[in-house]
Amino acid sequence: MTAISRREFLKVSAASASAAMVPAFAGSARAAAPEPAKKRWYKGDLHQHSQWSDGIYFPERMADFYRQNGYHFICPSDHNFFQSDEFRYQRDWSIPHTPEIHDQDGFRRAFEGATSYWKPLRRENAWAGLTQEMVDEHKSIYGDDSVETRSFEETTYVRLKTFRELEAEKNDPGKFLMIPGFEQTTMPGEQGYHVHLNFINVREAFPTIDPKDPFGILEQNYNKGKEVYDGQDYLVTANHPLWPYYDFQPSDLIRLPQFTLYELTNNAFTPSDSTRVEKAWLPEQMWDIVNAYRVTHDQPLLYGMGSDDFHEMDQWGVGWSVVRAERLEIPDILAAIRAGDFYASHGLAFDDIQFDGKTLEVKIDVQEEGEYIIDFIGTKKDYNPDCEYAEMPYEKGKSLPRKLECYSKEIGKVLETVEGTEGSYTLKPDDLYVRAKIYKKGAVKKDWETEGAAWSQPYRG
Numbered sequence: 002m003t004a005i006s007r008r009e010f011l012k013v014s015a016a017s018a019s020a021a022m023v024p025a026f027a028g029s030a031r032a033a034a035p036e037p038a039k040k041r042w043y044k045g046d047l048h049q050h051s052q053w054s055d056g057i058y059f060p061e062r063m064a065d066f067y068r069q070n071g072y073h074f075i076c077p078s079d080h081n082f083f084q085s086d087e088f089r090y091q092r093d094w095s096i097p098h099t100p101e102i103h104d105q106d107g108f109r110r111a112f113e114g115a116t117s118y119w120k121p122l123r124r125e126n127a128w129a130g131l132t133q134e135m136v137d138e139h140k141s142i143y144g145d146d147s148v149e150t151r152s153f154e155e156t157t158y159v160r161l162k163t164f165r166e167l168e169a170e171k172n173d174p175g176k177f178l179m180i181p182g183f184e185q186t187t188m189p190g191e192q193g194y195h196v197h198l199n200f201i202n203v204r205e206a207f208p209t210i211d212p213k214d215p216f217g218i219l220e221q222n223y224n225k226g227k228e229v230y231d232g233q234d235y236l237v238t239a240n241h242p243l244w245p246y247y248d249f250q251p252s253d254l255i256r257l258p259q260f261t262l263y264e265l266t267n268n269a270f271t272p273s274d275s276t277r278v279e280k281a282w283l284p285e286q287m288w289d290i291v292n293a294y295r296v297t298h299d300q301p302l303l304y305g306m307g308s309d310d311f312h313e314m315d316q317w318g319v320g321w322s323v324v325r326a327e328r329l330e331i332p333d334i335l336a337a338i339r340a341g342d343f344y345a346s347h348g349l350a351f352d353d354i355q356f357d358g359k360t361l362e363v364k365i366d367v368q369e370e371g372e373y374i375i376d377f378i379g380t381k382k383d384y385n386p387d388c389e390y391a392e393m394p395y396e397k398g399k400s401l402p403r404k405l406e407c408y409s410k411e412i413g414k415v416l417e418t419v420e421g422t423e424g425s426y427t428l429k430p431d432d433l434y435v436r437a438k439i440y441k442k443g444a445v446k447k448d449w450e451t452e453g454a455a456w457s458q459p460y461r462g
């Protein structure tokens with residue numbers, strides 16, 4: 002029941018976020034020249050899956066779903082494929098090419114002139130599958146003409162809309178914006194790592210490079226992206242570090258300062274009891290571990306994003322990013338994210354965040370009665386950077402053998418707590434950086450994952 006009331010609350014948050022106008026922002030992580038233009042907050046989710054991969058909804062329904070629930074922008078990020086016009090009937094990891102069917106002339110004739118992805122209907126409900134029941138449900142909302150099918154032998158194929166078609170239908174200037182992209186996804190074997198990266202604002206995918214270690218996957222796919230998207234304006238995010246078994250760790254991002262975006266909260270994923278190791282990190286601690294190192298070594302800050310990673314209904318409305326930009330246009334949204342002018346949320350909203358090079362000032366956008374807390378969190382210059390290791394308890398089918406990185410709890414300490422809806426913190430000479438986390442008094446568990454909160458980006462002097 003709490004889930005339902007929380008959803009209702011999130012919808013209210015969304016509506017209110019869309020109405021909020023904010024004054025000009027004085028700078029990103031480092032002090033910058035004041036912006037003359039008026040900016041406002043735009044709420045978005047840059048990570049969802051539709052029937053193009055393993056999400057439950059047809060792509061147009063997913064776009065409508067976000068559009069109708071107060072989001073301003075989304076990036077449908079299906080696994081390993083961009084929703085292009087190219088004709089397809091298979092996916093490399095769920096529906097193989099079967100020569101005795103797909104190489105027949107009859108099959109070719111059945112799909113003559115076809116564009117886009119034709120997903121075969123399955124009789125059984127299975128992972129990444131499309132069933133008649135799903136098609137019927139879609140038709141009940143969008144009408145019988147909304148689903149185009151072709152058949153060959155025993156199988157019915159359903160055409161999915163391409164990104165080009167969706168953006169033409171769904172984009173609404175100033176109100177809703179679709180950003181193209183995909184999720185680069187390793188599909189590991191039994192001992193492997195699930196390391197995923199979103200490429201945002203690209204219109205083609207490239208084959209996943211999987212050297213079977215997290216650092217290599219991140220580095221090599223990032224580098225390949227640089228080559229493939231040379232000259233394009235795009236972003237890369239490192240997704241869900243904790244899922245499913247701490248699959249990449251702080252040291253991977255410490256060694257890869259080219260990654261400036263990661264998912265701080267990805268549908269509020271929590272490790273199960275069998276894999277949780279108290280001494281090891283959670284994504285919020287990972288953030289501080291990486292940033293303490295980066296500030297010390299004069300490297301770019303790591304910014305935290307919120308994402309739904311929507312596949313099913315219970316993954317909706319649990320993580321989003323709110324971006325401050327002048328216009329709801331792709332270059333503006335990308336530039337603001339790149340500059341760190343956004344915050345991550347899974348329940349609360351900032352009315353304002355200002356940093357003048359020394360003082361971080363935040364104001365909560367109060368959407369529900371209650372007492373609010375602002376924690377200013379940071380790390381001191383003399384922190385202990387040493388890393389120890391703990392073994393994750395291994396249980397066949399429930400975890401994998403992993404050595405988990407454990408760092409000093411001095412990293413990412415609460416520097417000051419303010420009770421109320423406005424607060425500020427001025428960097429002290431021994432502070433590396435400061436960031437703000439907001440939550441409701443008494444309503445939040447001490448970890449990052451379970452109750453409404455929002456996080457500013459870190460700011461250094």
Ligand SMILES: [Zn+2]
Nearest residue numbers: 184197240241
């Ligand atoms: Zn993923």
Ligand SMILES: [Zn+2]
Nearest residue numbers: 048050184310
């Ligand atoms: Zn995903």
